Amino acid sequence: MSSELDYSSIQLAEAEPDASSMIESFRAVGYSIETAIADIIDNSISANANNIWVDYSWKGPSTILSILDDGIGMNNEELIQAMRPGSKNPLDFRNEDDLGRFGLGLKTASFSQTRKFTVASKKEGESVCFWSWDLDFVNKSHSWNLIKYCPNENAYTEKIENLVSGTCVVWWDLDRIAKDTKEDSEDSKKKFLETMESVKSHISMVFHRFIEDGLNIFFQGRKINSWDPFMIGFKGLQAKPGVKLQDGKAIIKGFILPHRSKLSPEEYNYGKGPEDSWTAHQGFYVYRSKRLIVAGDWLGLFKKEVHYDLCRIQIDLSNDIDNDWQIDIKKSVARPPLKYKDQIVSVAKEARAQAIEVYKNKGMILRRKLSNDEYFPFWEEKVRHGKRFYVINRKHPLLTDLFSKSNGLNSDIKRVLQFIEETIPVPLITYQENENIKPYGQPFEGKSDAVRDTMKEMYQNLIKNGKTDERAKSIILNIEPFHFYPQYLEHLGDE
Ligand SMILES: Nc1ncnc2c1ncn2[C@@H]1O[C@H](COP(=O)(O)OP(=O)(O)O)[C@@H](O)[C@H]1O
Ligand SMILES: [Mg+2]
Structure with a gap:
């Protein structure tokens, strides 16, 4: 009007x-x-x-x-x-x-x-x-x-x-x-x-x-002593450069916290914060004029998963843009403005990837140390009569385990495997790859729980059979596709 x-x-x-x-x-x-x-x-x-x-x-x-x-x-x-x-x-x-x-x-x-x-x-x-x-x-x-x-x-x-x-x-x-x-x-x-x-x-x-x-x-x-979620001053902390949004009225800065191996037990517990949990404390920390409003929350943009435990991201807001961030009366909720969502997501993705990297590096060091161990691929290329075929590795631990449990069904399982191998549409896959019609999904994309749970089960069996923690982990790291997920190693032993 x-x-x-x-x-x-x-x-x-x-x-x-x-x-x-x-x-x-x-x-x-x-x-x-x-x-x-x-x-x-x-x-x-x-x-x-x-x-x-x-x-x-x-x-x-x-x-x-x-x-x-x-x-x-x-x-x-x-x-x-x-x-x-x-x-x-x-x-x-x-x-x-x-x-x-x-x-x-x-x-x-x-x-x-x-x-x-x-x-x-x-x-x-x-x-x-x-x-x-x-x-x-x-x-x-x-x-x-x-x-x-x-x-x-x-x-x-x-x-x-x-x-x-x-x-x-x-x-x-x-x-x-x-x-x-x-x-x-x-x-x-x-x-x-x-x-x-x-x-x-x-x-x-x-x-x-x-x-x-x-x-x-x-x-x-x-x-009262302060609790600093970013553990500034602790050995092994990695801080990313701050990125300015909204004419500098909002600044976002990623932190990758030190790995457990760099911290004393007291320091590691300090990192667990008021929630007594690293996982609960991952995510964004939104401050308004230095006062913390959101403490460890992915603001609906991502999920909390253990392998992002080391990632905490600071967002500093000045007090005149709280309308844009929908600060509520209780000062306990903030929502990023749609306009800056992409930028925030990209800063977060970078920090999250770097946080996983810490675990991956740990896994790689372990793998190098035990590099003489036998490696178990899932698929193998075989040549018959001068022709290529793809077969499932019968010695893969998931299969040897299955065979040992499946009394009397082994020949049925082997037959199904053979049918999978013989009907796998190699020409179609090759053609699609060359034409690049759609990007292909990564293994277990969006289904990583299956990998994690299987790794955990395998780890528990190995421990049960008398393997040490390090040995069990190195065996698992030599099995496809688990070697792509060294970030999960960290928590295999957790309850
Ligand atoms: N501890 C205090 N010392 C001095 N002034 C205060 C104090 N608490 C509240 N006030 C006054 O009361 C006003 C109302 O406070 P409040 O209801 O919390 O609203 P707001 O903080 O949003 O202004 C404040 O703006 C301030 O002027
Ligand atoms: Mg007040």
């Missing part, structure tokens, strides 16, 4: 959002406690905090969790404004180091975990102010009113009083994780503490670049 409507002549009806239903929908945004706490920490970082303290004490349903920072703080008016849902327009300009976006995080993250929370704050030279949202009161009064109440108020205002300036977010009705628990139940307490451990490792990952730059985040008084 091009012309502006004349609203003065149009009938109106009031349709204010219903307070309680709006808030209940905020609660359903889909935060986990890890992502919710990270969103509160974002605000502290944007407020220039140098120190952030995450504290909690287990008290069953009355458990309280607080996030305190020594950032610039807010005065009473600013605090009330900050407590308003949608306090900033997502389209407004943001400083390049501002981690906020929709003007919702403080509220949605808090409501996702609590029915009641307080924010207390102080600007330099001013006194402490505080306000709380209480969902039960909003439901009852059907109005968007903050209340000036916080249990154990002094404990939290005092924490800020001792700082030049700062803010404390207090979650005091943690109904998502503490409801229906009992303070003296060991089981509930254990679960809660496990959840807190997971929060801690999430923080160490999401904010690792800030921690490396000197930000202190304390968890129950103890400083």
